[in-house]
Ligand SMILES: [Fe+2]
């Protein structure tokens with residue numbers, strides 16, 4: 001089972017703060033990102049449960065499914081770059097997963113749009129700074145989908 005690096009921040013807020021400042025990811029940074037992406041699935045599914053209507057719930061669930069795909073792609077990049085097997089954790093194995101979901105408000109969804117757009121920029125930076133073409137392509141695929149997530153969150157705002 002995959003373990004968070006000993007250096008990983010204790011809270012999800014601190015973990016995002018750390019990862020958002022990374023321009024050249026180390027192995028520990030990539031492991032942390034696998035855990036954060038995997039927690040994104042749980043977070044979106046929890047938000048979807050409290051969504052005010054079915055349309056918004058489906059948009060949030062679609063984002064959640066793809067966050068686990070992102071965790072898988074970062075795992076593939078780790079194997080490619082470092083030869084290390086590091087599969088995404090289950091929600092039970094992930095200390096960043098399973099927090100209480102906030103109510104789905106306009107302000108929350110606007111924050112999601114900003115966070116997802118930021119995630120796109122972060123992966124593009126990592127792709128640009130990764131010499132291995134296959135690993136860089138995995139980061140670019142995630143970047144494109146983070147933009148799509150921001151668009152889904154913006155669409156959800158129109159359904160409030
Ligand atoms: Fe993601």
Ligand SMILES: [Fe+2]
Nearest residue numbers: 116145146149
């Ligand atoms: Fe996302």
